Amino acid sequence: MVKIKLMGLMAHLAKARELEVKLDGPKTVDELLREVIPRYDELHDKIILVNGVSAKGNYVLKDDDEVKVMPVLSGG
Template sequence: MVKIRLMGAFAHLAKARELEIKLESPKTVDEILRELIPRYDEFHDKIIFINGKPAKGDAVVEEGDEIKVMPVLSGG
C-alpha cells in the first residue's frame, strides 16, 4: 500500500486528507495524483515529499512509500 497525505486545496478537491492505494506496478507521483485529485494539473507549483524527502512529480513511487503533497500558495 502507498499512503498519501494531502494538504490544503488538494485535500479539499480529493475530499480526503489521507488515502491509501495499492499499486499494481510502479508509477510516478504525478500519475497517481492525477487519478486522485480533480484539476491536479492546474496547480503548477506544489511541494512533494516521498518518505519525508523532497521529490518531484516525475519521481517513481513503489509499494510501501508515503507521499505528502501540498499546493504552494502565494499572496500577501
C-alpha cells in the first residue's frame, strides 16, 4: 500500500487530499499519479517527495512508501 498526499491543484484535480493505493506490481511515481490525477501529464511544475526526500517521476515505488505531490509556487 502506498500513501499519497496531494496539495493545491493536484488535490483539486484528484478530488482528494490523501489516497491509499495498493500496488499490483512495480510502478513508478509518474505511473501511479497518472492513475489518480486527471491531466497529470499537463502539470509540468511539481515537487515530488517520497518518504520525505525529493524524488523524480521515474522513482520505482514499493509498499509502505509515502508520496507527497505539490505544485511549484512562484511569486514576486
